[in-house]
Amino acid sequence: MKRPAVSVVCPLYNEEANVRLLVESVRAALSGVVDWELILVDDGSRDSTLLRAGDEAASDSRIRLVPLARNYGQSTATQAGFDAARGTVVVTMDGDLQNDPRDIPDLIAKLAEGYDLVAGYREERQDRFVTRKVPSRVANLLIRLLTGVPIRDNGCSLKAYRRELILNLGLYSDMHRFIPALAVGSWGARIAQVPVRHHARRFGESKYGLSRVWKVLTDLLTLIMLRWFSDRPLLMFAGGAVASMLVGVCFVIAAVLGHFEGGVGVVFPGVAVVAIGLSIYLLMLGLIAETALYNYSDHRLQSRRFGRVVV
Amino acid sequence: MALTEAATTTTSPVRPASGAERISDPDAEVPYLSVIVRVTERPVALEDLYREYAPALRALGRPFEFVFAIESRASHLVPPLEQLAKEGEPVRVIEFARSIGEANLLRYAVERASGELILTLPAYHRVQPEAMPELVRRIEAGADLASARRWPRADGLLNRLQSSAFNGILRWLVGHATRDVACGVQAMRRRVLTETPLYGDFFRFLPVLAMREGFRVVEVDARQHADDRSTRLYRPGTYVRRLIDILGLFFLVRFTEKPLRFFGLLGGGLAGLGSVLLVVLFMQRVLGGQPLANRPLLLVGVIALTLGVQAIALGLIGEMIVHLHASRSSRYRVREGDE
Numbered sequence: 001m002k003r004p005a006v007s008v009v010c011p012l013y014n015e016e017a018n019v020r021l022l023v024e025s026v027r028a029a030l031s032g033v034v035d036w037e038l039i040l041v042d043d044g045s046r047d048s049t050l051l052r053a054g055d056e057a058a059s060d061s062r063i064r065l066v067p068l069a070r071n072y073g074q075s076t077a078t079q080a081g082f083d084a085a086r087g088t089v090v091v092t093m094d095g096d097l098q099n100d101p102r103d104i105p106d107l108i109a110k111l112a113e114g115y116d117l118v119a120g121y122r123e124e125r126q127d128r129f130v131t132r133k134v135p136s137r138v139a140n141l142l143i144r145l146l147t148g149v150p151i152r153d154n155g156c157s158l159k160a161y162r163r164e165l166i167l168n169l170g171l172y173s174d175m176h177r178f179i180p181a182l183a184v185g186s187w188g189a190r191i192a193q194v195p196v197r198h199h200a201r202r203f204g205e206s207k208y209g210l211s212r213v214w215k216v217l218t219d220l221l222t223l224i225m226l227r228w229f230s231d232r233p234l235l236m237f238a239g240g241a242v243a244s245m246l247v248g249v250c251f252v253i254a255a256v257l258g259h260f261e262g263g264v265g266v267v268f269p270g271v272a273v274v275a276i277g278l279s280i281y282l283l284m285l286g287l288i289a290e291t292a293l294y295n296y297s298d299h300r301l302q303s304r305r306f307g308r309v310v311v
Numbered sequence: 312m313a314l315t316e317a318a319t320t321t322t323s324p325v326r327p328a329s330g331a332e333r334i335s336d337p338d339a340e341v342p343y344l345s346v347i348v349r350v351t352e353r354p355v356a357l358e359d360l361y362r363e364y365a366p367a368l369r370a371l372g373r374p375f376e377f378v379f380a381i382e383s384r385a386s387h388l389v390p391p392l393e394q395l396a397k398e399g400e401p402v403r404v405i406e407f408a409r410s411i412g413e414a415n416l417l418r419y420a421v422e423r424a425s426g427e428l429i430l431t432l433p434a435y436h437r438v439q440p441e442a443m444p445e446l447v448r449r450i451e452a453g454a455d456l457a458s459a460r461r462w463p464r465a466d467g468l469l470n471r472l473q474s475s476a477f478n479g480i481l482r483w484l485v486g487h488a489t490r491d492v493a494c495g496v497q498a499m500r501r502r503v504l505t506e507t508p509l510y511g512d513f514f515r516f517l518p519v520l521a522m523r524e525g526f527r528v529v530e531v532d533a534r535q536h537a538d539d540r541s542t543r544l545y546r547p548g549t550y551v552r553r554l555i556d557i558l559g560l561f562f563l564v565r566f567t568e569k570p571l572r573f574f575g576l577l578g579g580g581l582a583g584l585g586s587v588l589l590v591v592l593f594m595q596r597v598l599g600g601q602p603l604a605n606r607p608l609l610l611v612g613v614i615a616l617t618l619g620v621q622a623i624a625l626g627l628i629g630e631m632i633v634h635l636h637a638s639r640s641s642r643y644r645v646r647e648g649d650e
Contacts, residue, residue, distance in 0.1 A: 271609060281621060293635065
């Protein structure tokens with residue numbers, strides 16, 4: 001089986017009005033430029049997306065359909081597309097026509113300069129200001145500060161990956177929002193960014209809203225852990241343990257001093273016991289984390305993460 | 312173990328059990344439908360059960376077999392079944408040395424049953440036998456699992472109240488559930504059972520879990536059996552266990568891929584409460600000059616903060632385990648026959 005140069009992965013959820021246009025635009029942008037395939041992942045749509053995507057796949061052998069059995073969410077749908085992709089370069093793109101496939105050659109050219117991941121960023125974003133742009137900017141700033149990965153636009157789906165990277169990424173839950181940070185944190189990926197076009201949504205409904213703030217916050221916490229502590233979880237828990245132990249010791253001292261000055265209640269010793277208890281508890285959790293890491297992680301894969309043969 | 316099995320993304324063709332495992336005589340025609348009777352609690356006379364349900368299935372015109380999976384407590388029910396088998400009825404019996412739970416009972420029986428389709432019944436009457444062919448037909452029409460719903464109900468108010476409370480809580484917490492989960496009369500394709508992670512008491516939620524695996528689940532109204540009308544009251548412990556089951560399922564369905572969203576909510580709330588208390592006390596100490604040593608609220612605040620931190624830390628451990636697991640296997644199912 002011949003590998004196409006580029007696999008374009010497109011998760012679709014209730015995008016019946018866009019399927020046709022999407023396929024057309026990819027075909028127009030890439031035919032004659034590179035050898036491509038388009039992977040349409042139907043994420044359990046409730047409208048006729050599956051039917052239409054099936055028609056497209058039947059009419060063009062370069063278009064393939066991965067029909068998921070139910071709605072799994074964008075991360076898992078993207079991963080399903082990755083699993084099906086055969087190209088040496090894999091490009092992800094939204095199914096809602098807000099990304100423009102004409103940017104794909106730029107991404108690929110940048111990738112060829114020696115990067116593992118090229119992320120697009122939207123220069124002139126065509127979305128509502130309050131519900132979309134503001135939360136997005138705050139999130140991007142937070143992610144940049146907390147993970148140290150300087151990505152301007154995490155929400156832009158248009159990205160190009162080297163095949164080796166996607167084989168190891170393992171997207172789940174809602175991690176698609178943080179692919180660059182995940183790729184740097186877990187896999188030491190080299191990342192570049194290029195500006196891309198952005199169109200306003202023409203058909204269909206946006207599937208995001210403000211409800212995702214809590215999800216993003218918890219995912220962010222997870223991401224920080226994975227970024228800084230993924231192979232030394234004991235260190236993270238020990239940090240908390242030391243802080244808690246210090247608080248405990250302070251209250252022990254306060255209690256002892258109070259005792260000599262005559263009359264100390266139950267409060268200070270109580271606080272000391274609780275704080276020291278927390279410290280011990282966190283240490284134990286850290287040990288459990290190390291156990292999980294030791295038993296679950298693929299150490300051979302780990303060693304391959306950061307290295308690259310240069311010459 | 313069950314979780315890694317769920318990682319299969321491809322679909323396996325229906326396979327008959329290997330010949331060596333067969334219990335019945337090898338000359339008989341291979342059954343199309345295997346009826347697996349789970350014999351655990353309050354079983355009725357099994358030979359009567361067979362005589363009542365077999366004619367309805369015979370009307371389907373396809374070869375079938377009855378597999379009785381019997382826990383040790385009910386081993387006195389075996390001799391009449393052996394008698395039936397001697398008379399040439401398609402009856403097989405699997406006996407277990409100890410109580411292993413309905414999920415394991417069923418899993419073991421399925422591996423040794425030969426039918427492409429599986430119909431499973433409890434060892435007591437739930438619905439009228441006439442409902443059986445309809446369940447099978449729904450599978451043949453394209454569903455992966457057809458679950459019977461006792462409707463219209465003919466039993467007393469107390470039974471109906473218990474039942475609708477159970478199903479109501481389940482629906483409220485888990486969302487898309489069938490309306491009579493406890494009925495336990497279900498027809499399904501073999502692969503639903505081999506590919507849905509199922510263990511312990513989660514057996515009773517098979518329709519919910521199968522739906523989550525991406526199988527097509529339908530519900531079929533079935534007339535309630537006369538014997539199911541008697542009023543049942545269980546020990547208090549049973550009700551507590553059911554509630555715990557639902558809670559477990561709730562967590563499993565909603566948060567198993569993102570434990571921090573659950574523990575974080577719990578922990579964030581507690582830690583927030585604790586922090587607010589501590590800040591207030593601290594301000595009173597600094598600005599108002601009130602000594603801290605005789606303020607029990609200080610202890611309350613510290614304990615709340617501590618519990619919050621503990622919950623968040625547990626959530627992080629959960630996330631780490633999920634992440635470690637996720638980079639190896641992706642959990643999704645591709646719709647069949649479309650690619």
